[in-house]
Amino acid sequence: MVDELQSNQQQDHPRIATSRPCLARLSKAAFLLASIFAIGCAKPSPKPQKPIPLVSAIRLAPQSTRVFRDYVGRTNAFLTVDIRPQITAPVLRFYFQDGQQVRQGQLLYQLDARPFQTLLDAATARRARTDADIARATAELAKAQDYVRRYAPLATINAVPRQQYTDALAQASIAAAQLQQAQADKQIAQANLEQAQLNLTYTQVRAPIAGTVGIRRMAPGALATPTDPEPLATISSADPLRVDFSVSDADYLKYLAPQTPSSLHNLPPTTRTNNPRSVQWKLILADGSAYPLPGKFYALSRAANLQTDTVQVALLYPNPRHQLRPGQYATIHADVESRQNVLLVPVSSVRVAQGTRIVSVVGPNNIVAEKTIETESRSGDAYIVKKGLSPGDIVIIGGEQKVKPGDKVKPQLTNLSAQDAAS
DSSP states (O other): OHHHHHHHHHHHOHHHHHHHHHHHHHHHHHHHHHHHHHHHTSOOOOOOOOOOOEEEEEEOOOEEEEEEEEEEEEEEESOEEEEOOSSOEEEEEEOOOTTOEEOTTOEEEEEOOHHHHHHHHHHHHHHHHHHHHHHHHHHHHHHHHHHHHHHHHHHHTTSSOHHHHHHHHHHHHHHHHHHHHHHHHHHHHHHHHHHHHHHHHHTEEEOSSOEEEOOOOOOTTOEEOTTOSSOSEEEEOOSSEEEEEEEEHHHIIIIISOOOOGGGTTOOOOSOOOOGGGSEEEEEETTSOBOSSOBEEEEEOSSOBTTTTEEEEEEEEOOTTOOOOTTOEEEEEEEEEEEEEEOEEEGGGOEEETTEEEEEEEOGGGBEEEEEEEEEEEETTEEEEEESOOTTOEEEEESGGGOOTTOBOEEEEEOOOHHHHHO
16 A cells, blocks of 8 residues: 555656756766866965066266277388389399398398499599699690780780780680680599499498398399389388377367367366377287387378378387287277266166167166166276266166066176276
8 A cells, every 4th residue: 555655656746756866967066066166266376486686786976087099000111111223233142031120231132243343443544534634734724824924024015026925815715724624524524433433332232221121022143123113122110110090080189189278268178188199009909919018109191081081190119029010900099088077887788779879777666777878988898978877877787688677676786997997
């Protein structure tokens, strides 16, 4: 009977029997949803804090410094002379080694002197003959003048014919003219003798200056002529050596040109001397080494170059060991000016973007910012700031590559003195 009751209940409520599996499935789904909700609502773990980067920086303060300018130049011999023969003669021998140092007056070449010795002997003989001609003419003139002295009183009293006295006067005049001719011939003979002596000395070709002789261009047996386009050799003076370079017209006016005294225009006195002789000219060689001996100002060019708008400057450097040779590349490091109360920033801390110079600075709350600056002259490894920075600004000089504007940094301040910048 119970069985019949249960069956009747199942028949009356079929949903109760069939809903149990569905409830089981709903319970599982609810558990999954609760798990997902619990995971989504869980608090995320905190990310590790990025360390604040350290940067090297300087606090700008006005200071005094020297201004340096670099110019590119070339070494040149102070004097360069091409050795050319003054006569035509064969080369007998030479007395130097290519590239050696020679003294002024040192014998370099010996030319064949025999024809010129013969000409000298003939000129000496002609010169001696003119002495004899002068002696004979002098005697003839004395004799004629004696006749004139004797005939003069006799002619006044008609003791001798008047014609005889006139002939004596004419003979004296002829004798005087002959003496003058003999004396002129002597001068010509003397000139020919001196020319012959000079030509004989030309057979010995000597160094006109002291210096370094180049490679010889004629061997013994070759005929040396004054019209030969190639010289026998070339000598360049070695000590001192000249260094030539060009400065812009602006640099010339700013540092080298004489200035009108500021007192004439009620202007503040300038720190520039504008005297090239007071500038320190340091020579930097092609390998980057500094030449140990100081140079001195020699000359400025007469006029500016119209094509390049530059003025040429010449310096002289002692060269006792002949380390410098003509034609070498060189850089002139010139100490041209003293500046007071200027701001300096290292060249390495300045970036250039599209012609604009930019530096990174540390602003309020140690936040990085960028500033555009204008610079003037360069003092060693630093720029003199013209515009864009003020005293007290903190400029990043190391580590700026790792930070960008807006980053927070920890600056480590260092000092940058004018001596450090100029070194």
